[in-house]
Amino acid sequence: MLALVFVSDMESEMETHVVLLSSPGLGHLTPVLELAKRLATLSNSKVTIFVVPSLSAAESLVIQSFMSLNLCRIILLPPPDISHLVHADAAVVTRIAVIMREIKPAFSSAVSALSVPPTLFIVDLFGYESMDFADQFKIPKFVYIPSHAGFLALTLYLPVLDEVVKGEYVDEKDALFIPGCRPLQLEDVVDPMLCRSDQQYLEYLNMGIKIPMADGILLNTWEELEPATLAALRNDKLWGGISKAPIYPVGPTVTTPNRPIDSNKSEMFLWLDKQPSESVLYISFGSGGILTKEQMRELALGLQLSQQRFIWVVRTPVVAKSCDGSFFTVGNDCNDERLASYLPEGFLDWSNNMGLIISDWAPQVEILRHQSVGGFLSHCGWNSTLESITHGVPLIAWPLYAEQRMNATLLVEELKIAVRSKTLPSKEIVGREEIKLMVKRLMVDEEGHTMRARVKQLKLSGEKAWNHNGSSFKALAQLMR
Template sequence: MVDSSKAHAVLLSSPGLGHLTPVLELGKRLRTLNFKVTIFVVSSRTSAAESQVIESFTSLNLCEVIVLPPPDISHIIDPDATVVTRIAVLMRETRPAFSSAISALSSPPTVLIVDLFGTDNLEIADEFKIPKFVYIATHAWFVALTLYLPVLHESVKGEYGDEKNGLFIPGCMPLQPEDVIDPISCRSDQQYLESLNIGIKIPMADGILVNTWEELQPATLAALRDHKLWSGISKVPMIFPVGPIVTPTSPTDSNKTELFEWLEKQPIESVLYISFGSGGVLSNEQMIELAYGLELSQHRFIWVVRPPAEKKSRDGSFFTVGNSINANEGLASNLPEGFLDRTKNVGLIVSDWAPQVEILRHQSVGGFLSHCGWNSILESIANGVALIAWPLYAEQKMNGALLAEELRIAVRPKTLPWKGIVGREEIKMMVETLMAGEEGHAMRGRVKELKSSGESAWNHNGSSAKALAQFMC
């Protein structure tokens, strides 16, 4: 659909490390296929890690990166608005600046690609008379739900979480009540209306690039291509599964040497890595239970720890990840008394942020307790590491269900982490199941098969390579 010999792709990324990283990596893919690539980033201006990633990427000189200052939306949204609402409004209010910035480019764009929250900017492509695409940096089941949301909005009268039989999505397994994603869990919340707006706008696109691959979700992708299933939808754009697009490994920082020296001393696949992504935080009570559960399991671990959540926020570090100045200041006060001393021979605590891709790649790592962000899931699969699914916010509950029920590469707690406290005994049991049980052994076998299929998808004749080539034609 796009002639790469003269193509200039303009990409638009919303703020947040989890949104920015896959857009940058897609830009690199397009650049290696002879595209000229300009990436516009709406910065949060509050995350040190986000700024570091932009700076590091810019130094590669593969793509032009232009940071758009975030517009002031304080007069438009409530101070307690959700992350989804804040990002959606921010991206909508960016339209005039984005259009002007495109006009100022030295060479005109030939294709526009926006991320999920940038769909209000699709109309800018019409101003320049160029094709327009949406890059959804998650899985096909989420794409199907988003496209079908306008139909559900009309057909379901109450809250989606009250539907005892789950939500019907064409060609997909039903979305169970406990897995209904946060942005659509309350129809009176503005984030629901923003999600509905995204579902309405996506059919305007000429195609959807999805960060999955044919072999990972064949049935769901087939359903998205079967237009007979989608009555009530104005149009299902062409689907291009171009995953897995993940962050490549890079040389470790000198200040992280101690971590890898410790890993080198551990047996193969003996370490559980624990991280709740760029935004996730736990309550103080949950942190204490997790600490005791790890201690009771007696399994080796690396735990990325952040200060506990204020109020009931589970995404409290979304816009501030990487801002910790003193890595270990006050760390012990958030953990059980004596925990660090009792576990010093089996565990390692890291404050705020860790080089996740490099850790997951290490042969000593055998499991990942994850918040189930899609970037983290793909990084885990790409390194053949099975998971404990611990969703916190956004679409992560849906991701956890996909991991456990369809892909069968994750253990899930019976206690829902977003509703209650997962106790130490249940945590101990999950760790033992994943790291030492027969079920965990089977999961590791399956995830290694998925790792192989993901690598094959990007071979010369692989499914994702073909999909991107089809997008280029």
């Protein structure tokens, strides 16, 4: 899906108008939709969202649910054919960047046809090339980064690293220096930095060059979550020559369910109601993450060894080790019998008493806010991370691709609300014994209770950020002014 945001002046009789364009993928679309909600409700803006449909059934469900709120207008744009521009095996970052370039003519025509012209541009991180429309309309241009301040710092500093580091980043002897921030460990670099000759690296580098040209940068974080990194980014002595764009932390913006948790209860929620408080481990690898068959079996056996209750969103495994293989198609291959064939013999019989297996997709926010859920084994996508924090649920960090390794390190080492395996799941198979130990550390041991208390404090911090005098509320108000 694609989406971009415009806001009009709040002068005299002119109507405030917000238009959104997000890059493809549920992980990008969701935070843009939630930002649109904030703009529509807190600033009384008219909101229009331009969307390019993808192959994802889950995205279609999200859009339909969002449209039912009648807060914003959604306009579908014809998806561009990029088959002649990228190889079938091209990285997700490359494919998204090309889609965003190819959609520009259709998007420009659609924006020009609006009855109420835009007066402020907000593009998501992959929409940076569309910022030139703002110059055409003579309006300010903003970029929305649906991630944390550490990721923004790396993105903005990449053009400097590109000059300083001569070989591959992963071959460096020491961690990468970023002004005022924790050194970036080489194993945590984002996927586009793994190979400098790949097109996705050039796309990411271009992003780091163009984003500072915006009149402001919005972040899906809040002041109290990352005070040191945000302070560093605003330090002119450290960053003045790299980016002078003001930074607006407007998070946490996370999915909010449209219905009460006790209405139209499914079998899953009826089962959850019967479980002890904070006793269930929720397992999901996001809108695009998938496991190999071998890793799926080890995870199942590790759960069985731990003897802990669980809800596991299971997806058809991959033959090769590709972590993001369902990025554009999540929710389309649901087949309970086929999925069951990949699990160890006897696991389903055991799980009948200890857990539930859900195919492809589950109502994640509704699950995380249930009182019986006490842990989240997650791929550490930023949307899922914020959903876990804002519902007071600690994590087992299982990063797979994109910037998820950075996120996992933030959760484990800085926020101290997660445990993780000794080896990266994206590189090696995590064995059943280690999985058992991680599950018990989180769900049973004192360490897990300590993390649970800490994440509940972060939950309160996020709620306060959106109070009338909260930091994110003030940031959005400043942006609108």
